[in-house]
Amino acid sequence: MPALPDALRQHMAVHHHYAFLNHAAVSPLPVPARDAMTAFLQSRTLYGRQRLDEWKPRIAQARQRIAQLINAQSEQITFTRNTSFGLNIVANGLDWREGDNVVVPHTEFVANVYVWRNLERLGVEVRFVPDRAGRILPEDVEAAMDARTRLLAVSFVEFQTGFRNDLAALKDICHRRGIPICVDAIQGSGVLPLDVQALELDFVTAGAQKFMLGPIGIGFLYIRPDWLPRLDRFISGWMGTIDPMNFFSYDLPFRENAWRYEEGSLSSVLIIGWNESLRLFLDIGIANIEAHVRALTDHLLAGLQRLGVEIITPHDRWEERSAIVSFRPRGDAQALAKALDEAGIAVSERGGAIRVSVHGYNTLEEIDRLLDGVKTLGNGR
Ligand SMILES: Cc1ncc(COP(=O)(O)O)c(C=O)c1O
Incomplete structure (x- = not known):
């Protein structure tokens, strides 16, 4: 190569x-992403359901590649339609109490603010951390926290300045306090290494459309497995059960992994395109x-x-x-x-x-x- x-x-x-x-x-x-999507659309046009199964391995491969990109497992990756949806799964899945607060740098992109502000209806406060000439200092983040802080929402890379947050230091602050760190990774994934295991991150989400060179309208959410029992499904559906192809039971349990948050049919064409972009990164x-x-x-x-x-x-x-x-x-x-x-x-x-x-x-x-x-x-x- x-x-x-x-x-x-x-x-x-x-x-x-x-x-x-x-x-x-x-x-x-990338051209291979477009070509893969075109081939899928052609197959659907000519054969509908009859040839759909041929494409299924690509979906599994894409999930595997996302996992590889961030050093996670396939079972820890939920497909989402964008970054905001990933954030919503977290925000609406946790058990909030009136008087709780979420800490957010004030240099965040709006996507990582409105989702948390939506919790204000439950009496949750959103606290902003000021920057210092574009830098978000871990000590300022900690100073914004108190006993009622339940989560830190932060970008891997800040959208305007490109400042890369010190996720290791921020995670340490959160974990010392027993709270999760939720990372919007869209401005870094695809160009900077991000190892969710080494960093012990709790939630990481990103849409495909920026540095991951993928289609618009598809993304992922990584969930650290120990959060699964504590993260309710705020949306629910048949694809999240242990046997989605069993159409005659209404009592199936939900999967024990991150796929439980996928409510219905996935955006196959977008995932098939993204799969090719991901291949390029991993090969290089x-x-x-x-x-x-x-x-x-x-x-x-x-x-x-x-x-x-x-x-x-x-x-x-x-x-x-x-x-x-x-x-x-x-x-x-x-x-x-x-x-x-x-x-x-x-x-x-x-x-x-x-x-x-x-x-x-x-x-x-x-x-x-x-x-x-x-x-x-x-x-x-
Ligand atoms: C930091 C950040 N998060 C999220 C988004 C986009 O969010 P979504 O994928 O939900 O459209 C952007 C830019 O569009 C962004 O800069």
């Missing part, structure tokens, strides 16, 4: 017309992707420093960085993002900053194109 970036780039048709640096928004699909190896992403963002940070723009991503150490780098251009960020798009360079504007988010198939040349674009287009208003 060729080294990065070609090992991945050969599958990413987007690079023919875009320097695509916007994976933190929605990624392009996340450590290799991480090393490439690090080299790209090193180059980007050095270039931005030369341009003298304000970098809002904390970047003293690699351990606090990710595949996301954000900066405030001299001119209007929205206008710059639009001008860059017209020049074939895809980034996002977020909160007055330009957010650049790279992947294992991007090149140093693409980063140079962006830096040139910022230099020539970025000094407007």
Whole structure:
């Protein structure tokens, strides 16, 4: 297999017309993912149910690959339709009491806030932890907690700045207090290693559509097995039972594993597409992707420093960085993002900053194109 970036780039048709640096928004699909979905749709079109079983192993394979990506077991992975749904399974499955609270960094993406705020109807308080120049410090998280804190909800990587949270330190704080840590991993999974066993994480959820290069509308939730007895099924259905194909019993028990939270038929076409994206990662190896992403963002940070723009991503150490780098251009960020798009360079504007988010198939040349674009287009208003 060729080294990065070609090992991945050969599958990413987007690079023919875009320097695509916007994976933190929605990624392009790898060609093999599209082809697998097309083949499945063709099979359904021509044969309906009659050939469905041929595709079943792909679903099991995808689940296995997700598990491998985070060092878990297949039985610990629930398919969800997005990150929010995974968070909802956790939020609505725990036994809340009036006066309990949930602690959340105030730099979280809205998806990781509304789900918890929905518990306010039960008398649960959502407490926000302030950042320090983009960093979420474990001691500040702990200071926000008290005897009624029941859970910490935090991203692996913060969506705007790309700050990588210290999950090991945060988990230690939570477990010392006997409470779970619930991680929204969408801004890191696919480009950074995440070992749920080594980190002893309780809940980890992510949609497929960003750095995992998967379709929109599918995701996963990892549940640490010792939580299963304490996590009610807030949605329930036939696919969660021990024998879904037994259509004539209404008394079946539910599975003893994380599949018990899958209520009905899965989004087969999306999982079959995602399965191919996951194969690409595992073949290349996340450590290799991480090393490439690090080299790209090193180059980007050095270039931005030369341009003298304000970098809002904390970047003293690699351990606090990710595949996301954000900066405030001299001119209007929205206008710059639009001008860059017209020049074939895809980034996002977020909160007055330009957010650049790279992947294992991007090149140093693409980063140079962006830096040139910022230099020539970025000094407007
Ligand atoms: C941190 C974070 N969580 C979640 C999401 C998306 O949530 P969902 O998969 O539920 O649409 C995003 C971005 O879209 C995000 O940046």
